[in-house]
Amino acid sequence: MGEVDPAFIQAQEHRPKPDFTRAEGIPLIDLSIISSPNSNLDNDQALGGLVEEIGDACKNWGFFQVINHGVPLAKRQNIEKASRIFFDQPLEEKRKVRRNEEKVLGYYDTEHTKNVRDWKEVFDLNVQDPTVVPASYKPDDEELTRWFNQWPEYPTDLREVCEEYAKEMEKLGYKLMELIALSLGLPKDRFHGFFEEQTSVVRLNHYPPCPVPDLALGVGRHKDAFVLTILAQDDVGGLQVKRKTDGEWLWVKPTPNAYIINVGDIIQVWSNDTYESVEHRAMVNSGRERFSIPCFLGPAHYTNVQPLEELINQQNPAKYKPYNWGKFLVTRKGSNFQKLDVENIQIHHFKIPGSELAEKLD
Ligand code: OGA
Ligand code: NI
Numbered sequence: 001m002g003e004v005d006p007a008f009i010q011a012q013e014h015r016p017k018p019d020f021t022r023a024e025g026i027p028l029i030d031l032s033i034i035s036s037p038n039s040n041l042d043n044d045q046a047l048g049g050l051v052e053e054i055g056d057a058c059k060n061w062g063f064f065q066v067i068n069h070g071v072p073l074a075k076r077q078n079i080e081k082a083s084r085i086f087f088d089q090p091l092e093e094k095r096k097v098r099r100n101e102e103k104v105l106g107y108y109d110t111e112h113t114k115n116v117r118d119w120k121e122v123f124d125l126n127v128q129d130p131t132v133v134p135a136s137y138k139p140d141d142e143e144l145t146r147w148f149n150q151w152p153e154y155p156t157d158l159r160e161v162c163e164e165y166a167k168e169m170e171k172l173g174y175k176l177m178e179l180i181a182l183s184l185g186l187p188k189d190r191f192h193g194f195f196e197e198q199t200s201v202v203r204l205n206h207y208p209p210c211p212v213p214d215l216a217l218g219v220g221r222h223k224d225a226f227v228l229t230i231l232a233q234d235d236v237g238g239l240q241v242k243r244k245t246d247g248e249w250l251w252v253k254p255t256p257n258a259y260i261i262n263v264g265d266i267i268q269v270w271s272n273d274t275y276e277s278v279e280h281r282a283m284v285n286s287g288r289e290r291f292s293i294p295c296f297l298g299p300a301h302y303t304n305v306q307p308l309e310e311l312i313n314q315q316n317p318a319k320y321k322p323y324n325w326g327k328f329l330v331t332r333k334g335s336n337f338q339k340l341d342v343e344n345i346q347i348h349h350f351k352i353p354g355s356e357l358a359e360k361l362d
Contacts, residue, residue, distance in 0.1 A: 007117040008216040014116075015215060016240070016249070016283045025253055026241060026260070027057040027064040034175055035070035047182075054176075055183030058263050062278030063241050065258045070175075071168045073257055076232055078161040079204075083291055085155040087121060087206040097150040099124065104333050105201075106150035113220035114344075119210045119284045120218050125149045127166040127200035133301045137331040139324075144301075166202050169230055169295035173200070176228060176261060177297070184271055186310060191227075191270075199298030199329060200226070206291055207238065210284040218282035218290065224264040225332060225347075226296035231260040236290040242279040249281070265347045266299065269320045272307035277347075301326030319355035320347065 033046045057064035086094070097106040109121040130146035151159045174195070178188040207218035218238055233239055233254055240249040241262075252260060268277045284290065299305075306322035331345045 004212050004216070005117065007112075008119055008212070010116055010215060010217055010220065014217070014221060016213070016217065016281075018214065025065075025250065026061050027053065028255065028258070029053050029057060029064050029066050030068050031066050031070065031175070032068035034179070035068055051179055051182045054179045058180065058183065058267075058275040061241070061244060062276050063252075063260065063262045063280070065252075065255055065260050066172075066176075067255065067258050069172055069259055071172055071259070075161070075165050075168050076257070078157075079165040079293060080232070080234070080291060082155050082158045082161045083123070083204040083206070083293065086123060086152060086158055086204070087291075089152075089154065093152070093154070094121070094123075097123075097152045099150075101334075103150055104147055107152075111219075113217075113222050116217075116220050118219045119216045120205055120207045120282075122206070123204040125162050125166070125202050127170060127202060127295070128198050131199050131301075132197060133199065134324075134326040134330050137327055137334055139327060162202060165293075166200075166295070169202060169297075170200070172230060172259070173228060173295070173297045176230070180228075180267065180275075184274065184308075184311065186308070190308070194227075194299035194303055195297070197300035197302075199301055199325070200296060201298065202293065202295045204291070204293055205282075206289065207282065207284050208289050209286055211286055213284045213286050216284060218284040221279050221281040223277040223279055224262060224294075224296060225266070225328070226264040226298045227266040228264055228297045229260075229262045229294050230297070231262070231292060231294040233260060233292040234290060236285070236288050238283040238285070238290050239292070240281050240283060244276070244278060251283075264296065266305050266325070269305050269347055269350070270308050270311075272311050272316065272319050274311065298329070299325055301329065317352075317355065319352055321350045321352055323347075323350045 094107045099106040099108045105124045105126060107123050111118050126147060126149055130148045132144055132146055135143040135145040177191040181188050181190040210216055235254050237254045239252040241252055243250050263275045263277050265277045267275050303325040304322040305325050307318040307320055312318045
């Protein structure tokens with residue numbers, strides 16, 4: 001990335017502090033009771049305890065780590081290896097699968113978060129290939145289009161290992177969505193229908209060593225717009241989560257073979273703010289490059305995202321107006337190709353005025 005472009009420099013208040021907190025971490029949850037092949041979500045006695053743990057973690061942190069999650073280690077190692085080989089190539093090779101306005105998946109190295117450039121390069125792929133989405137962000141345009149994955153020539157197994165990994169992410173994602181449904185007092189399959197056609201994405205992130213790690217971020221503070229994120233981070237570490245109790249940035253210590261799970265904006269809306277999507281960011285360092293692989297679970301494009309009717313009533317009215325997920329996604333994607341002068345589209349734009357007041361009067 002050469003000498004440091006001012007586009008990477010964070011405003012003073014968003015720069016990482018050298019003495020960041022490593023102490024108390026996000027909850028660590030053991031999924032072994034649902035991962036063993038003969039487990040049965042309906043009868044397991046320990047299930048109640050697990051559901052409660054998940055509910056508490058979603059409510060108090062918006063983030064947790066899972067172990068004994070059932071994703072085979074070899075599948076993770078395969079994608080991690082292929083990712084390393086892909087990013088290790090010269091820029092001109094990677095740019096052959098560069099994303100642009102028509103091909104929105106593939107390689108990209110100029111992403112901005114809140115209008116500051118991220119110190120990273122990414123490779124995005126759809127879990128469902130192709131993925132159907134609206135052709136335009138314009139509300140009245142009903143035309144649809146398909147987003148296709150782009151695959152590089154090298155490494156030759158990238159496609160296969162990514163597709164296999166994506167299947168594992170889907171399986172783990174659905175299990176987690178069942179636990180989250182139960183924790184909200186809903187039937188365990190309450191969310192399944194939203195994913196019949198899905199917009200889920202797997203992203204390979206590469207954060208090269210950075211000469212100014214105190215001024216730049218690998219990815220600036222943000223919330224994830226999708227339903228749920230399942231993140232694999234390597235042993236370098238760098239993810240920081242904003243603690244809900246005091247706004248302190250907590251460093252998430254890498255746990256070998258664990259996945260970091262966070263509630264996305266869509267769960268926040270579905271749960272009518274019972275669970276909130278929490279801000280996070282990634283630090284970089286001058287010595288070691290870092291890799292991470294998030295999977296963002298996304299519902300079908302035609303989903304109108306709104307608080308679930310079972311979770312609202314007169315005392316707890318809906319805090320959000322419905323929004324169309326496909327239009328939201330396409331608006332976001334479009335704005336990724338330029339540095340905007342305005343804030344990106346966000347769920348708070350759909351907040352019903354006065355609902356914060358109702359909250360305070362509760
Ligand atoms: C993201 C993200 C964190 C990380 O890609 O949305 O938050 O540790 N990544 O790479
Ligand atoms: Ni994120």
